Amino acid sequence: MKKVALYIHIPFCKQKCLYCDFPSFAGKEGCMIDYASALAKEIDSIKDKKIKTIFIGGGTPTYLSLEGWEIIKKSIIKLDVCSDLEFTVEGNPGTFTREKLEFLKKMGVNRLSIGLQAWQDSLLKELGRIHTIEDFIESFEMARDIGFNNINVDLMFGLPSQTLKQYIETLKNVIDLKPEHLSCYNLIIEEGTEFYKRFEEGNLKLPDEELERTMYAKTIDVLKDNGYIQYEISNFAKGNKVCRHNLVYWEMDEYIGCGSASHSYSDGFRYRNEENIEKYIKMMNVNNNAIVEKTKNSYKDDMEEFMFMGLRKSAGISKSEFMTRFGIDMTSVYGKVIDKYTSTGFMKENRESIFLTFDGIEVSNVIMAEIIL
Ligand code: SF4
Structure with a gap:
Protein backbone atom coordinates (compact mmCIF):
# COMPACT_ATOMS: atom_id res chain seq x y z
CA MET A 1 0.00 0.00 0.00
CA GLU A 251 10.91 15.85 -2.12
CA MET A 252 7.66 15.92 -4.07
CA ASP A 253 6.27 12.79 -2.52
CA GLU A 254 2.54 12.18 -2.30
CA TYR A 255 0.33 13.94 0.20
CA ILE A 256 -3.35 14.24 0.89
CA GLY A 257 -4.93 17.43 2.21
CA CYS A 258 -8.15 17.51 4.22
CA GLY A 259 -10.05 20.63 5.22
CA SER A 260 -10.79 23.97 3.61
CA ALA A 261 -8.13 25.35 1.25
CA SER A 262 -6.01 22.22 1.56
CA HIS A 263 -4.05 20.81 -1.36
CA SER A 264 -3.27 17.25 -2.36
CA TYR A 265 -0.73 15.70 -4.69
CA SER A 266 -1.66 12.13 -5.43
CA ASP A 267 -1.23 9.77 -8.40
CA GLY A 268 0.19 12.62 -10.52
CA PHE A 269 -2.80 14.91 -9.90
CA ARG A 270 -3.00 18.11 -7.90
CA TYR A 271 -6.22 18.87 -6.05
CA ARG A 272 -7.40 21.97 -4.22
CA ASN A 273 -10.28 22.24 -1.77
CA GLU A 274 -12.77 25.09 -1.40
CA GLU A 275 -11.34 27.85 0.82
CA ASN A 276 -14.54 29.42 2.16
CA ILE A 277 -15.41 27.68 5.44
CA GLU A 278 -19.20 27.73 5.00
CA LYS A 279 -18.95 26.54 1.38
CA TYR A 280 -16.53 23.80 2.40
CA ILE A 281 -18.98 22.53 5.04
CA LYS A 282 -21.84 22.59 2.56
CA MET A 283 -19.88 20.80 -0.17
CA MET A 284 -18.79 18.08 2.24
CA ASN A 285 -22.36 17.60 3.43
CA VAL A 286 -23.90 17.53 -0.03
CA ASN A 287 -21.23 15.96 -2.25
CA ASN A 288 -18.91 14.30 0.25
CA ASN A 289 -15.98 16.17 -1.27
CA ALA A 290 -14.91 19.80 -1.52
CA ILE A 291 -12.53 19.73 -4.48
CA VAL A 292 -12.69 22.88 -6.62
CA GLU A 293 -9.70 22.21 -8.84
CA LYS A 294 -8.04 19.09 -10.17
CA THR A 295 -5.13 19.24 -12.59
CA LYS A 296 -2.82 16.65 -14.03
CA ASN A 297 0.81 17.58 -13.63
CA SER A 298 2.66 17.22 -16.92
CA TYR A 299 6.08 15.59 -17.15
CA LYS A 300 7.54 19.09 -17.48
CA ASP A 301 5.58 20.46 -14.48
CA ASP A 302 6.83 17.59 -12.35
CA MET A 303 10.41 18.19 -13.41
CA GLU A 304 10.30 21.92 -12.68
CA GLU A 305 8.62 21.43 -9.33
CA PHE A 306 11.09 18.73 -8.37
CA MET A 307 13.90 21.24 -9.04
CA PHE A 308 12.19 24.18 -7.23
CA MET A 309 11.42 22.18 -4.16
CA GLY A 310 14.69 20.26 -4.15
CA LEU A 311 16.81 23.39 -4.26
CA ARG A 312 15.25 24.49 -0.96
CA LYS A 313 16.97 21.58 0.79
CA SER A 314 20.54 21.97 2.02
CA ALA A 315 21.32 18.53 0.61
CA GLY A 316 20.04 19.76 -2.74
CA ILE A 317 18.82 17.55 -5.55
CA SER A 318 20.04 14.04 -6.05
CA LYS A 319 21.10 13.33 -9.63
CA SER A 320 20.23 9.65 -9.37
CA GLU A 321 16.79 10.47 -7.93
CA PHE A 322 16.21 12.78 -10.91
CA MET A 323 17.17 9.98 -13.28
CA THR A 324 14.89 7.48 -11.52
CA ARG A 325 11.92 9.83 -11.68
CA PHE A 326 12.30 11.27 -15.15
CA GLY A 327 14.41 8.72 -17.01
CA ILE A 328 16.81 11.40 -18.18
CA ASP A 329 20.08 12.83 -16.94
CA MET A 330 19.64 16.08 -14.97
CA THR A 331 22.57 17.73 -16.72
CA SER A 332 21.11 17.08 -20.16
CA VAL A 333 18.04 19.15 -19.16
CA TYR A 334 19.57 21.72 -16.81
CA GLY A 335 23.26 21.59 -17.75
CA LYS A 336 23.38 25.23 -18.92
CA VAL A 337 21.76 26.61 -15.75
CA ILE A 338 23.97 24.45 -13.54
CA ASP A 339 27.14 25.58 -15.37
CA LYS A 340 26.11 29.23 -15.20
CA TYR A 341 25.47 29.21 -11.47
CA THR A 342 28.28 26.91 -10.38
CA SER A 343 30.77 29.15 -12.21
CA THR A 344 29.42 32.22 -10.38
CA GLY A 345 29.48 30.51 -6.97
CA PHE A 346 25.73 30.45 -6.47
CA MET A 347 25.47 26.69 -6.84
CA LYS A 348 27.67 23.72 -6.04
CA GLU A 349 27.82 20.44 -7.83
CA ASN A 350 29.34 17.14 -6.82
CA ARG A 351 29.02 13.60 -8.15
CA GLU A 352 25.71 12.94 -6.40
CA SER A 353 23.89 16.26 -6.27
CA ILE A 354 23.55 19.99 -6.89
CA PHE A 355 22.68 22.53 -4.19
CA LEU A 356 22.55 26.30 -3.59
CA THR A 357 25.26 28.15 -1.66
CA PHE A 358 24.47 30.95 0.83
CA ASP A 359 24.85 33.52 -1.95
CA GLY A 360 22.72 31.33 -4.19
CA ILE A 361 19.86 31.33 -1.67
CA GLU A 362 19.96 35.13 -1.79
CA VAL A 363 19.29 35.12 -5.53
CA SER A 364 17.20 31.97 -5.60
CA ASN A 365 14.28 33.78 -7.25
CA VAL A 366 16.42 34.49 -10.29
CA ILE A 367 17.75 30.95 -10.41
CA MET A 368 14.26 29.46 -10.01
CA ALA A 369 13.03 31.56 -12.95
CA GLU A 370 15.62 29.89 -15.16
CA ILE A 371 14.46 26.44 -14.12
CA ILE A 372 11.18 26.90 -15.94
CA LEU A 373 11.49 24.89 -19.12
S1 SF4 B 1 -3.51 34.85 11.48
FE1 SF4 B 1 -3.53 32.79 12.30
S2 SF4 B 1 -2.58 31.55 10.69
FE2 SF4 B 1 -2.08 33.66 10.27
S3 SF4 B 1 -0.06 33.93 11.24
FE3 SF4 B 1 -1.64 34.62 12.69
S4 SF4 B 1 -2.02 32.84 13.96
FE4 SF4 B 1 -0.96 32.10 12.12
Missing part, protein backbone atom coordinates in the same frame (compact mmCIF):
# COMPACT_ATOMS: atom_id res chain seq x y z
CA LYS A 2 1.15 3.52 -0.82
CA LYS A 3 2.61 5.50 2.07
CA VAL A 4 1.52 9.14 2.05
CA ALA A 5 1.58 12.26 4.21
CA LEU A 6 -1.66 13.77 5.49
CA TYR A 7 -2.24 17.49 6.02
CA ILE A 8 -5.32 18.60 7.97
CA HIS A 9 -6.33 22.26 7.91
CA ILE A 10 -7.96 24.08 10.83
CA PRO A 11 -8.84 27.56 9.52
CA PHE A 12 -9.71 29.31 12.80
CA CYS A 13 -7.69 32.06 14.46
CA LYS A 14 -8.54 34.19 17.45
CA GLN A 15 -7.37 37.29 15.60
CA LYS A 16 -5.82 37.83 12.18
CA CYS A 17 -2.11 38.73 12.30
CA LEU A 18 -1.37 41.81 10.24
CA TYR A 19 1.09 40.05 7.88
CA CYS A 20 -0.86 36.84 7.35
CA ASP A 21 -2.26 35.74 4.01
CA PHE A 22 -2.92 32.13 5.01
CA PRO A 23 -6.45 30.81 4.52
CA SER A 24 -7.35 31.47 8.16
CA PHE A 25 -10.20 33.46 9.66
CA ALA A 26 -11.12 35.23 12.87
CA GLY A 27 -14.68 35.51 14.13
CA LYS A 28 -15.80 32.13 12.77
CA GLU A 29 -16.04 30.31 16.08
CA GLY A 30 -19.72 29.62 15.40
CA CYS A 31 -18.70 27.24 12.56
CA MET A 32 -16.27 25.13 14.57
CA ILE A 33 -18.51 22.17 15.26
CA ASP A 34 -19.99 21.94 11.76
CA TYR A 35 -16.51 22.33 10.33
CA ALA A 36 -15.12 19.54 12.53
CA SER A 37 -17.95 17.23 11.41
CA ALA A 38 -17.34 18.02 7.73
CA LEU A 39 -13.61 17.51 8.20
CA ALA A 40 -14.21 14.19 9.95
CA LYS A 41 -16.20 13.07 6.92
CA GLU A 42 -13.33 13.96 4.61
CA ILE A 43 -10.79 12.14 6.79
CA ASP A 44 -13.08 9.09 6.79
CA SER A 45 -12.99 9.07 2.99
CA ILE A 46 -9.25 8.29 2.86
CA LYS A 47 -8.99 4.72 1.63
CA ASP A 48 -6.16 2.37 0.77
CA LYS A 49 -3.38 4.63 1.98
CA LYS A 50 -0.92 4.13 4.76
CA ILE A 51 -0.24 7.41 6.58
CA LYS A 52 3.41 8.13 7.39
CA THR A 53 3.04 11.69 8.73
CA ILE A 54 0.12 13.82 9.91
CA PHE A 55 0.42 17.59 10.12
CA ILE A 56 -2.50 19.56 11.54
CA GLY A 57 -1.90 23.17 10.57
CA GLY A 58 -3.84 26.35 10.13
CA GLY A 59 -4.98 28.73 11.21
CA THR A 60 -4.50 27.92 14.84
CA PRO A 61 -5.37 24.27 15.45
CA THR A 62 -5.04 24.69 19.22
CA TYR A 63 -7.81 27.32 19.02
CA LEU A 64 -10.32 24.64 17.92
CA SER A 65 -12.62 23.81 20.82
CA LEU A 66 -12.17 20.55 22.65
CA GLU A 67 -15.60 19.53 21.38
CA GLY A 68 -14.32 20.05 17.83
CA TRP A 69 -11.21 18.00 18.55
CA GLU A 70 -13.34 15.16 19.96
CA ILE A 71 -15.16 14.98 16.61
CA ILE A 72 -12.08 14.80 14.39
CA LYS A 73 -10.29 12.46 16.78
CA LYS A 74 -12.87 9.74 16.05
CA SER A 75 -11.79 9.80 12.40
CA ILE A 76 -8.07 10.24 13.00
CA ILE A 77 -7.79 7.16 15.20
CA LYS A 78 -9.37 5.04 12.46
CA LEU A 79 -6.58 5.88 9.97
CA ASP A 80 -4.11 3.23 8.92
CA VAL A 81 -0.85 4.73 10.17
CA CYS A 82 2.80 3.63 10.07
CA SER A 83 4.35 2.53 13.37
CA ASP A 84 6.85 5.41 13.23
CA LEU A 85 4.16 8.04 12.50
CA GLU A 86 5.26 11.67 12.89
CA PHE A 87 2.19 13.54 14.12
CA THR A 88 2.49 17.35 14.37
CA VAL A 89 -0.02 19.91 15.59
CA GLU A 90 0.56 23.64 15.19
CA GLY A 91 -0.48 25.99 17.94
CA ASN A 92 -0.17 29.48 19.25
CA PRO A 93 0.61 30.57 22.80
CA GLY A 94 -2.48 31.83 24.50
CA THR A 95 -4.65 29.11 22.94
CA PHE A 96 -3.15 26.14 24.82
CA THR A 97 -4.75 24.73 27.89
CA ARG A 98 -3.29 21.81 29.78
CA GLU A 99 -6.47 19.85 29.10
CA LYS A 100 -6.20 20.39 25.33
CA LEU A 101 -2.50 19.48 25.21
CA GLU A 102 -3.06 16.33 27.23
CA PHE A 103 -5.89 15.43 24.88
CA LEU A 104 -3.58 15.85 21.85
CA LYS A 105 -0.84 13.77 23.46
CA LYS A 106 -3.29 10.94 24.16
CA MET A 107 -4.49 11.10 20.57
CA GLY A 108 -0.93 10.30 19.43
CA VAL A 109 0.46 13.76 18.65
CA ASN A 110 4.23 13.52 19.10
CA ARG A 111 5.42 16.85 17.71
CA LEU A 112 4.28 20.38 18.48
CA SER A 113 4.96 23.47 16.43
CA ILE A 114 4.58 26.70 18.35
CA GLY A 115 4.36 30.12 16.67
CA LEU A 116 6.41 32.67 18.56
CA GLN A 117 7.91 35.00 15.89
CA ALA A 118 9.83 37.39 18.18
CA TRP A 119 10.95 37.70 21.80
CA GLN A 120 9.83 41.33 22.29
CA ASP A 121 6.26 42.09 23.36
CA SER A 122 6.42 45.36 21.43
CA LEU A 123 7.16 43.49 18.17
CA LEU A 124 4.51 40.86 18.87
CA LYS A 125 1.99 43.61 19.30
CA GLU A 126 3.06 45.29 16.09
CA LEU A 127 2.56 42.00 14.23
CA GLY A 128 -0.95 41.66 15.61
CA ARG A 129 -0.07 38.49 17.54
CA ILE A 130 -2.45 37.60 20.37
CA HIS A 131 0.20 36.50 22.86
CA THR A 132 3.06 37.83 24.95
CA ILE A 133 6.46 36.32 25.65
CA GLU A 134 5.20 35.20 29.02
CA ASP A 135 2.35 33.28 27.34
CA PHE A 136 4.90 31.62 25.07
CA ILE A 137 7.18 30.53 27.91
CA GLU A 138 4.21 29.20 29.82
CA SER A 139 2.95 27.23 26.80
CA PHE A 140 6.39 25.86 26.01
CA GLU A 141 6.98 24.71 29.58
CA MET A 142 3.53 23.21 29.80
CA ALA A 143 4.21 21.20 26.63
CA ARG A 144 7.49 19.90 28.04
CA ASP A 145 5.84 19.08 31.33
CA ILE A 146 3.19 17.01 29.56
CA GLY A 147 5.96 15.08 27.80
CA PHE A 148 6.33 16.59 24.32
CA ASN A 149 9.94 15.91 23.40
CA ASN A 150 9.83 17.19 19.83
CA ILE A 151 8.96 20.88 19.63
CA ASN A 152 9.41 23.37 16.83
CA VAL A 153 9.40 27.14 17.36
CA ASP A 154 8.57 29.50 14.48
CA LEU A 155 10.49 32.77 14.27
CA MET A 156 10.52 35.68 11.85
CA PHE A 157 13.10 38.27 10.88
CA GLY A 158 13.02 41.40 8.76
CA LEU A 159 10.10 42.74 10.83
CA PRO A 160 9.12 46.41 10.82
CA SER A 161 11.44 48.31 13.20
CA GLN A 162 13.18 45.08 14.30
CA THR A 163 16.86 45.58 15.12
CA LEU A 164 19.66 43.05 14.74
CA LYS A 165 20.11 43.12 18.51
CA GLN A 166 16.48 42.20 19.06
CA TYR A 167 16.69 39.36 16.57
CA ILE A 168 19.83 37.91 18.14
CA GLU A 169 18.17 38.19 21.54
CA THR A 170 15.21 36.25 20.14
CA LEU A 171 17.44 33.49 18.77
CA LYS A 172 19.45 33.18 21.99
CA ASN A 173 16.46 33.13 24.32
CA VAL A 174 14.70 30.53 22.24
CA ILE A 175 17.84 28.39 22.05
CA ASP A 176 18.04 28.49 25.87
CA LEU A 177 14.73 26.64 25.95
CA LYS A 178 16.30 23.88 23.81
CA PRO A 179 13.58 23.25 21.23
CA GLU A 180 14.43 20.37 18.88
CA HIS A 181 13.57 22.38 15.77
CA LEU A 182 13.45 26.00 14.61
CA SER A 183 11.85 27.55 11.54
CA CYS A 184 13.12 31.05 10.78
CA TYR A 185 11.39 32.91 7.97
CA ASN A 186 11.93 36.41 6.73
CA LEU A 187 8.81 38.54 6.60
CA ILE A 188 7.28 38.81 3.17
CA ILE A 189 4.71 41.50 2.57
CA GLU A 190 1.84 39.65 0.92
CA GLU A 191 -0.89 41.28 -1.08
CA GLY A 192 -4.23 41.55 0.67
CA THR A 193 -2.77 41.86 4.16
CA GLU A 194 -2.91 44.86 6.50
CA PHE A 195 0.88 45.18 6.22
CA TYR A 196 0.60 45.36 2.43
CA LYS A 197 -1.86 48.23 2.74
CA ARG A 198 0.41 50.09 5.15
CA PHE A 199 3.42 49.43 2.95
CA GLU A 200 1.62 50.82 -0.11
CA GLU A 201 0.66 53.90 1.89
CA GLY A 202 4.28 54.35 3.00
CA ASN A 203 3.44 53.62 6.63
CA LEU A 204 5.54 50.53 7.18
CA LYS A 205 9.23 50.83 7.88
CA LEU A 206 11.03 47.65 6.89
CA PRO A 207 14.70 46.78 7.52
CA ASP A 208 16.85 47.29 4.43
CA GLU A 209 18.09 44.36 2.37
CA GLU A 210 21.55 44.45 3.89
CA LEU A 211 20.16 44.11 7.42
CA GLU A 212 17.89 41.27 6.34
CA ARG A 213 20.85 39.49 4.81
CA THR A 214 22.82 39.93 8.03
CA MET A 215 19.90 38.58 10.04
CA TYR A 216 19.72 35.50 7.84
CA ALA A 217 23.49 34.94 8.08
CA LYS A 218 23.24 35.29 11.88
CA THR A 219 20.46 32.72 11.98
CA ILE A 220 22.71 30.20 10.27
CA ASP A 221 25.77 31.00 12.43
CA VAL A 222 24.08 31.15 15.81
CA LEU A 223 22.06 28.00 15.24
CA LYS A 224 25.06 26.11 13.91
CA ASP A 225 27.10 27.11 16.98
CA ASN A 226 24.32 25.68 19.11
CA GLY A 227 24.14 22.30 17.41
CA TYR A 228 21.29 22.87 14.98
CA ILE A 229 21.72 21.51 11.48
CA GLN A 230 20.28 23.52 8.63
CA TYR A 231 18.46 21.11 6.33
CA GLU A 232 16.36 23.59 4.36
CA ILE A 233 16.53 27.32 3.55
CA SER A 234 14.52 28.23 6.67
CA ASN A 235 14.58 25.07 8.78
CA PHE A 236 17.00 23.82 11.42
CA ALA A 237 16.95 20.70 13.57
CA LYS A 238 18.90 19.00 16.31
CA GLY A 239 19.89 15.39 15.77
CA ASN A 240 17.38 13.53 13.66
CA LYS A 241 14.43 15.78 14.50
CA VAL A 242 13.90 17.13 10.99
CA CYS A 243 10.26 17.64 10.03
CA ARG A 244 9.54 14.53 7.94
CA HIS A 245 6.19 15.96 6.87
CA ASN A 246 7.70 19.04 5.26
CA LEU A 247 10.35 16.92 3.58
CA VAL A 248 7.50 15.19 1.75
CA TYR A 249 6.72 18.52 0.02
CA TRP A 250 10.34 19.33 -0.74
